Amino acid sequence: MPPRSDEPRRDATTGSRRGSSRGAAGRGGDPRTGEPGVGGISDARAYTPRGRTIRESSEQRAGREERTGQRRNPRASRSGDPFRPALQVLDGGRAATTRAGRRENAPTTRAGVIRTVPARPRPDDDEELPPPRRRPARAPRRPDRPAARRPSRKRPRPPKLAEPRRRLRLGTLLVLAIFATIGIRLVFLQAVNTPAYAGAGVDDRLTRVDLPAPRGAILDRTGAPLARSVEARYVFADPTRVKDRMATARLLSPLLGVPVSELAEKMKRRGDSQFQYLARGVDIPRAKQIEALELAGIGVHRDERREVPGGDLAANLVGFTSQDMVGLEGLEARYDDLLEGVDGKRVYEAGLGDLNAPIPGGYSMTTPAKPGSSLVLTIDRDLQYQVQQVLGRQMAQTRGSVGAAVVMDSRTGEVLAQASHPTYNAAKPEQSQPTDREDAPTSFVVDPGSVHKAITFGAALQEGVITPDTTMPVANSITQGDTVFSDTHRANGRRMSLPGMMAYSSNVGTIEIADKLGRDRLIDYQKRFGLGQPTGVGMPGEASGRLLPAEEWSGSSYGSVPIGHSVDATPLQMAAVYATIANDGTYVQPHLIKEVVDGQGGRRTPAEPPVTRPVLSPANAAALRTILEAVTTVDDATGVAARVPGYRVAGKTGTGWRLVDGVKQPGEVASFIGMAPAEKPRYVVAVFVWSPGGEGGTVAAPAFREMMGFTLRHYRVPPSGGKAPKFEVFPR
Template identity: 70%
Template sequence: MPPRSDEPRRDPTGSRRGSSRGAEPREPGVGGISDARAYTPRGRTIREGGAEQRRTPRSSRSGDPFRPALQVVDGGRATRAGRREPATAGESGRAGRRTAGGRAGVVRTVSTRPVHEPFDDEDDPPPRRRPGPRRPAARRPVRKPRRPPRLGDPRRRLRLATVLALTLFASIGVRLVYLQMADSPAYADGGLPNRIAVVELPAPRGAILDRTGEPLAHSVEARYVFADPTRVKDRFATARALSPLLGVPASELADRMRRSKRPGTDIDLQFVYLARGVEIGTAKQIMALDLAGIGTHRDERREVPGGDLAANMIGFVSQDMNGLEGLEAKYDDVLRGQAGKRTYEVGLGDLAAPIPGGYSSTTQPKPGSSLQLTIDRDLQFMTQRILAKQVAQAKGSVAAAVILDVPTGEVLAQASQPTYDAADPAKVNSPADRDDAATSFVVDPGSIHKAITYGAALQEGVITPDTTFPVANTVVLGGVPFEDTHHANGRVMSIPGMLAFSSNIATIEIADKLGKDRLIDYQKRFGLGQPTGEGLPGEASGRLLPADEWSGSSYGSVPIGHSVDATPLQMAAAYNAIANNGTYVQPHLVKETIGPDGKGTPSAAPATRSVLSPANAADLRRMLEAVTTVDGPDGRATGLAAAVPGYRVAGKTGTGLRYDNGKKQPGEVGSFIGMAPAEKPRYVVAVFVWSPGGEGGAVAAPAFREMMGFTLRHYRVPPSLTDKSPKFEVFPR
């Protein structure tokens, strides 16, 4: 602090400041610090001010909000309570002289220690004085009155707040529009897999029809039962309720309804099949139970109207309508069609229903095509009935029958015994009962093979219809003896007589003149050693003994139909070539394919080739008639039981062996293959019967007679003219 001056400070009037010593007495209220403190900023004492406030009405007592500013303008200081602070003595004097601009008659008191309020910042602190002689106080310059503070405009604040709010809402709106228009597919797709349900729309399977358009197998409307595992509340209770209606064990149904994920994803599986092909009435009962997570939808079921009619040939399908055997399996891609699919959004929990306006996509199913076969349903039925009746005489037997249309090679009937109900394929004694014996039954054809040997010899000029030579009773080749059942005892026999009595020795001698190479060549021309390509899956090809594998005994066994593997269908096709003037026609089952639009597409034309000349084929047919007609003092032909009254029949009996997986089976295979009318054949019928006891020979010929007789009557073939039937002499003189 600067040193205090010994001379008291004086105000402009000459009076000393800060001390009352040595001063003249003053009137109360004039001068003096204590007196100044007793006055209010407006020159009133506190008591006077209080009294005046009490006298002033309350309405006028509230101060003017701008009063502190006005007091500053008047020369005083604004206090915290809005009162004016007293000015200094100098300022009071100046204020007295400024009565014209201030308030007249107001005595301003001076405080020795100015009171600084928080808002009193207009005066800077006085500078510190340096030690030295004190100079008279200079007169302060007169300050310009300060302008009152500028107050805020509420309208501007309102405008600013409005602009900020609108900007905020505009930003939110722009973001919402962007999410809805630009990013909405991405956000929607992100949760879409959890809401997607997929329902398969099965495609109707094509029918299998006979040659007249009658159904052998077709699909009918049904229902399938499905479950949504995410909605099933109690899978065990649900399974117990469904088991009696579906015929499926409850444990299996409960296992199907267990929650699981879609393969390769973390998404819950929402669709599983519980049963297929359920009858519509049963489906209604299931829906009446109102089980959570259980539903039904349109499906189909395969029906076979004939039960076992052509079952071994047609085959059957699975519950999913996939072909498993027979024609159903061979032509599965044609019959099955393409299933459709419906994909849609569903809600979650109790709202598991399609969402209106949600994602939905439907691929319509494409029905499968139908197959029209060459089979005649009525003829097939009678063929199966006759075969079953005849085979009943030979227990434990396996039999096959084939009926061919000669000019076209179409299969009119193809029966197997035993058979089964294609509508319930599980009810069989053995899976082999479902096999088609005509294409899978591999046998040593036996004597029916002799027609091939004689046909090759005729075509190659080794023999003629008039050829005769002496026939011995036995011959030994490679250490193996061969003999005849009808002993000729060295007598001269005719070619028809050799066929009528089925002479092994005569056939071996003719084959020896023909040679093994040419015999093998004709075997192939007649269709042996390779599948016919009829149309059934799993058709056996048979086997021919190559020339380099022949042994000494092969020269005796091969010509008479041993050491040769063939199927009934292959042998029937070989005889059909003889009946068709020497032209081989590939046997076939499928006539045409009918698309969903009803338009038919014929099957490819069957393969054909010439084997015999028409003349040689006619001569061979005439010689084969001896098998069903020769009956005299020299003996009876082997095929008299196959004769059809009123018709000329050419054919041949056979006794062969059966092989299963390369192993010879006990018993024998009896067979008969023939054609009628022999003068101009229309149909070929082949019958093969294997029995462990060897009774097949006694069954095959009678079965042929009944089948051929019905076929000729069914197609109204006129009877033959008996007066033109040939007369045969077995032992010409």
């Protein structure tokens, strides 16, 4: 290899020297020998990417343009960066190129192959790259010369690189989706579920305190309490925390009034139970003493106790409640919904542990309790007491008997007193028998007997069958069907007046009047007077009684029904019959409720007005009262024992039977129902006494006398101004 020239190199575009002569650089050979020299770095830079020099490429392009007559944009003819010429890769060490850039056949002594590696053109090159060089057409292969088999070299494909843009887009979308999901969830929580989560948080801090509503009171007509609720305490035990049952029971027994053994049994552990009542309705001072003992497992809490100031006063009317203030019997049960209040509550936020106190400014809501309404009865407490005392004393003369007494205001239908015997203490109902707690005036079903004769006489007067002056012969007995009906006071066929028939309670005379009246009209007046249906006085379980339907009448019924047999009625129903007579023939429904007092504002609501209907004309009612007055006026009359000193009394005695489920009971039911003053009646008193031995006749009339006398004095009714009329039993 000849030595490298020391001349400076010539730049490819300016022709300056860069280490070789012009001729050597332009022709690519050795100027001294004329042989193509070995290409150096300078020669390699002089070639284009296709293996031609820049000059050769320009000359070749100029010649092509002259032949075709086309000119190209000189800016587009730039081949590339002149400072980045193509490198010539030599196989065999020498290049075989001509000035024009055409490849000539190499000498047979050299088998060198020239390969060029094009350089990437720069975007600011002024010359356009030359078109690709076409290979000369191959000469047909000679048949006698086998084709040279060129080795096939398959260039390996480079691995496909990931696209960063696609990866970036995918990642961006994924991040945006995550943020969108989080944002939507936050909006949902803040806008939609906020109340629910806030409420759940508040619930954990809320404390609820019940505000019990007191039960309404039951008052008499003057406002005096017959039953009322008072605040109390209940004492309870947690058996799982009680340490010494016997020692605890001994400390509590004198305070609660409960035996030690009973308390110890209640505190006995039973499974996982953590609550057991020890006492209900404990007075507040006594409850404070129990709290002061600080006994393990013993607690005290607010309670309500039903207080009955009178004990047994009107107990059969008022009834009682359970320890949970639920009405069980009497008016307490009948008007339980009205008397029961609506509990309130207080809900507030409080801390936990030692900070268990209302949080200032926290949530707080109070629903006030609504106390129950109070019932104001028509009962007069003082009169009720006296009636009960009288009934009790009179009933003491009989053994195993049942008594009922009713005092009514004939003009208004108000029940002023309603007593039963036996009775009980409503404050301690557990100590009584169920039969002691029945209200006899509304549940005591009897055959009323002769007190029913007032209905027969009244219907006959109203229908014009008889007049107040009617007289008729009365036999000692009469037969109806297969039954003979007789009189106790024998008339022996003499003519008797209507007052005489009533005074001596003539069965025969009454039956004969009923025969003239007729069956259907008698049944009609029984209904008008209120028999056969409950009075609706307000007591639960009131009996309706029963009238014998016309189709069930037998031959004997024409004799039994007019005198008060084969008829089922209650003492209150029969008292309403006589009140109708006393009220000038107008029936007024008996009732016990006067008004209702609102538990919140004290607003008073009168009870519904009673049902009224005319039964008799005032004239016929007055005539009937006069007839009934003979019962207490005529000598040897049946009701002489019912006279009230200073007052004229109209009434009637009766003797009937007691019926239990339609079955006649042994003994008799004696009764007396009367009104006073007879000339202008104000009050009606009814007394019914059933005794197994039949001693009621000696009890009913005297009991009426005492009760009516006290009632007239209690209400300051002046004595009768005139004397009772003179009655002729057997007129001439």
